[in-house]
Amino acid sequence: MIEPMPAETPMPLPPAPTPGGRRFWRLALALALPWLAIWAVQTLALAPGPPGDVLRLTQARGMSDTALGAGAGAPPAALATASEARLPLRRSADPDAGGYWLEFDLPPPDAIALAEPQLLALAYQPAISVYLDGVLLARSGYDRDRFVLGSRHLAVDIPPALRRAGAMQRLQLHVGAPGPTGARLDAPLLGPRAAVMAQDEGRQRWQALRTMTMIGGLLVGVFLALVAVVRRDEPLYPLSAAHVALLAALLSPYVLAEQPLPSPYWRMVLDLIDLAAKALLVAIAARLAGLWTPRLRLGLIGLCAIGAPVDSLAAWAGLAWSDFGHPWPWWALASRALLLALAWGYALRALARPGAGAAAWGTALLVGFSAATWAWIGTGALIVQRPVVDSNALAHAGWVAWVAALLLAHFTDVARRERALRVQLTDELADRSRAMQTAYAARAEAERERAASEQRHRLLQDLHDGLGAQLLNVRLRAADLTPDELAQALDACLLEMRLSVDALAESEGDLGVLLGGWRQRVEPMLHAAGLHFDWRVQATPPLPTLQGAGALEMVRALQEALANTIRHAQASRFVVATELADHEVVLWLVDNGIGLPSQARPGIGRKGLATRAERLGAAIAWHSPAPRRWLEVGVGTAIEIRLPLETVSR
Secondary structure, eight states, X not given: OOOOOOOOOOOOOOOXXXXXXXXXXXXXXXXXXXXXXXXXXXXXXXXXOOOTTOEEOOEEEEEEHHHHTOOSSSOOGGGGGOOEEESSEEEOOOTTXXXXXXXXXXXXXXXXXXXXXXXXXXXXXXXEEEEETTEEEEEOOOOTTOOOOSOEEEEEEEOGGGOOTTOOEEEEEEEOOOBTTBEEEOOOEEEEHHHXXXXXXXXXXXXXXXXXXXXXXXXXXHHHHHHHHHOTTOTHHHHHHHXXXXXXXXXXXHHOSSOSSOTTHHXXXXXXXXXXXXXXXXXXXXXXXXXXXXXXXXXXXXXXXXXXXXXXXXXXXXXXXXXXXXXXXXXXXXXXXXXXXXXXXXXXXXXXXXXXXXXXXXXXXXXXXXXXXXXXXXXXXXISOXXXXXXXXXXXXXXXXXXXXXXXXXXXXXXXXXXXXXXXXXXXXXXXXXXXXHHHHHHHHHHHHHHHHHHHHHHHHXXXXXXXXXXXXXXXXXXXXXXXXXXXXXXXXXXXXXXXXXXXXXXXXXXXXXXXXXXXXHHHHHHHTTOEEEEEOOOOOOOGGGTTHHHHHHHHHHHHHHHHIIIIIOOSEEEEEEXXXXXXXXXXXXXXXXXXXXXXXXXXXHHHHHHHHHHTTOEEEEESSOOTTTOSSSOOEEEEEEEEXXXXXX
């Protein structure tokens, strides 16, 4: 019997990393990498070069001027029995401290060493004097009040004639009294010129980096300031412009040959710049993390408001950063450490968010590198006083380049989104314009249909009230009328019809054409009634109110006025005149009849004229006696109709 093989148990898959675990490793990596980077930079920068023939002088005998009772005149004989001193030498700022003497025992040179000039390379501050066996070789300038960051450098050629083959020689150095930033001397390098210059290349590269970073920071600051003028809605641009410009200013003491302000004002300015630059770094990191709040702004402003006068007073008093017997260095270091910790914390919070990309990574690493560099150099140079390389220029250079790239990408992205938004808005506007045009066309068509319907209704009403009433009257009286009277009644009906047709044919709103057509139709009737036409019509602009049904309203008004004149005025002359006023055309209908009774109430004819004038949007008035400019003699009646040159809503 064959037993079935047991089914294989599938291997369990490794658990997927949880979001919390990914966040932990991301933050751990962002915390560790800056420290590893600063350790690597310091280790590589301080690593000795190829040994070759270059001597690094680290062992000496040393005594201060106050202990020797001597100054910088000549090397004292007591140096031969002075206590041992190891280099690098670091001395804190002390207004009562004097200079410091050092003496080195140089090994006897061989024949190869004597074949070419020797070079002595020194990194020091604030001043130094160089002696070989008591013979002065070089002396630097000395300004004790000058504020110097980093080290000064001096290269001294030692001619082969001053070296003695097989003999022990002594090199004496006098370091000047500490200035505002103390006094220092790194281990001197002695050897053939080419070999010493090769080992000095590292210092030259750092100096070149400082110079390029200062120039680049200024250019980036100007660029971001110009962008800030255009994009005033984004505070990142002015904050970053000010920050990179301040970083460039912090590097200026390493680059400028002379300080632009006398001491202690120059140190006061640099201390304030340092405080402001670190506060701005917090603001930028918080803004990038979306945590730029009013409370944080008030906190940074308050810290700067406290720190600015405190640091200024310390600079004025000449307090050194390394003089920890006074509380000010502790305050200065603590305030800067707090600001850098806040900036790094905000950058890490942005990195801890789900979906954090390259921008969050770069910001966290570079802010962390700046903080780690400041902590490493501050601890080594000021507290434990160990050899360190001032690599702040590297941190500044990286941050300036990153800010420029980040904000340039941000500016480009915003410009691209704005361009896409403009295209979208243009398309939407075009769609809405088309929709509005369609709606307007439909509304215009509806208005035309409504106007046509209203015009047809008015025409039918007018024909019914005018021509229809006349025809009905003729029909009812036909049996009582003579042939002549019947012919006259029918002529009146034809005249009514022709006037209506003429009015409807005039669609341009030309008052002169309308009046001319009306005159042609009614002039025979005026002659039959014993009236003489006095025509004073002049050219006038088209009137919107006379277009369409308005022309018929005007003809009916003319007919009503003429009928009233024939029936009641007992006139022999009928004046038709037009005038052009500012915003209207005035039509005058004047007769030389008996005029209106003084106490007469308006009858049906006058009320009908008033109603028609209202439909035309016109103003109507009666004058009796008529104005003398129309009639030289007689009483007369004048009808004044003011027609607007523009459409009037009714």
